[in-house]
Amino acid sequence: MHHKPKPLLLVSWVVLLLSIALPAAADRPGWNEPPKAPGYDRNGLLKINAGYFNMAAATGGDFYFWAPGEFAASAGLLNVPVASDPVALAYRSGDGDFAQSLEIPVDAALTRLSLFAGAQRLDEVRLLRPDGRSVKANPAGVAVQVYKHMRIVTVEDPEPGPWRVEARGAGSYAIAARYLAERMKLAERGLEAIDLVGFTFVELGGRPGHEGFFPVDKPVRAGEEELLRVTLSGGVRDPSVEMVSVAGDLLGACRLDVSIGEVAADEFIGACSIPEQPFRVRVRGRDGEGHLFQRISAAPISPLL
Numbered sequence: 001m002h003h004k005p006k007p008l009l010l011v012s013w014v015v016l017l018l019s020i021a022l023p024a025a026a027d028r029p030g031w032n033e034p035p036k037a038p039g040y041d042r043n044g045l046l047k048i049n050a051g052y053f054n055m056a057a058a059t060g061g062d063f064y065f066w067a068p069g070e071f072a073a074s075a076g077l078l079n080v081p082v083a084s085d086p087v088a089l090a091y092r093s094g095d096g097d098f099a100q101s102l103e104i105p106v107d108a109a110l111t112r113l114s115l116f117a118g119a120q121r122l123d124e125v126r127l128l129r130p131d132g133r134s135v136k137a138n139p140a141g142v143a144v145q146v147y148k149h150m151r152i153v154t155v156e157d158p159e160p161g162p163w164r165v166e167a168r169g170a171g172s173y174a175i176a177a178r179y180l181a182e183r184m185k186l187a188e189r190g191l192e193a194i195d196l197v198g199f200t201f202v203e204l205g206g207r208p209g210h211e212g213f214f215p216v217d218k219p220v221r222a223g224e225e226e227l228l229r230v231t232l233s234g235g236v237r238d239p240s241v242e243m244v245s246v247a248g249d250l251l252g253a254c255r256l257d258v259s260i261g262e263v264a265a266d267e268f269i270g271a272c273s274i275p276e277q278p279f280r281v282r283v284r285g286r287d288g289e290g291h292l293f294q295r296i297s298a299a300p301i302s303p304l305l
Contacts, residue, residue, distance in 0.1 A: 060298030065149035083178035090248035107293035120171025130161025194234035
């Protein structure tokens with residue numbers, strides 16, 4: 001089973017277009033397509049199309065929570081940030097209140113940080129810098145797009161360190177932090193981008209004297225232990241590999257072992273106990289300057305139960 005990061009900008013656009021541009025589906029229950037106002041339910045939550053929200057959660061894309069009439073008024077002003085793969089992702093389906101807090105480790109190779117946060121009822125979103133100040137208190141290099149149920153924040157040249165996003169509201173929500181690493185700008189600084197190139201569940205095989213790791217050709221099963229091979233670009237130190245839920249909660253960690261077998265310099269292999277729910281692979285560690293970094297896979301893996 002081989003997994004590679006998906007082109008998230010394209011995925012985000014696909015989810016956005018599906019959220020607004022399929023007239024044939026306008027009469028389906030829960031459809032939130034302008035100009036047919038989606039309205040609100042008895043609890044004051046924005047009605048959304050659950051199918052498209054689940055598709056966004058399954059691809060790491062953004063689901064746009066448009067209020068009635070909002071898209072038509074904002075179509076010419078919407079600016080979808082250009083970004084690469086995710087640093088942090090969290091999605092939840094439900095109708096109760098929520099208070100979510102996610103750490104966003106920013107390393108020296110990030111030249112742009114983008115944040116998307118949306119919910120059926122969005123009461124507050126705060127993006128905090130490493131010194132604890134919000135981007136509202138220190139808006140240097142920050143662009144914010146404000147909608148009734150969404151916030152889109154772009155930070156140019158964010159300072160390295162532990163950033164944090166805090167969000168409160170009710171109902172289903174989607175939160176995503178993504179990065180851009182401009183190669184020319186990094187080359188001027190003598191830095192190399194850190195990318196999660198891919199990850200694969202593998203097994204040791206081959207004849208004696210010619211052993212090697214080969215991709216597992218079957219779905220992984222919950223509760224079983226598998227070897228996971230992760231490939232990263234860029235020089236990193238002290239890597240750790242974790243499995244997190246679709247909501248962003250830690251489910252378990254892989255035990256990296258350099259003695260398992262011969263691997264390339266940019267590869268890491270560890271034994272993982274497969275969770276009993278869909279999970280994403282998250283890699284953490286330090287860059288060449290000692291700053292924390294984090295990368296996460298876009299699409300969750302659904303194990304056999």
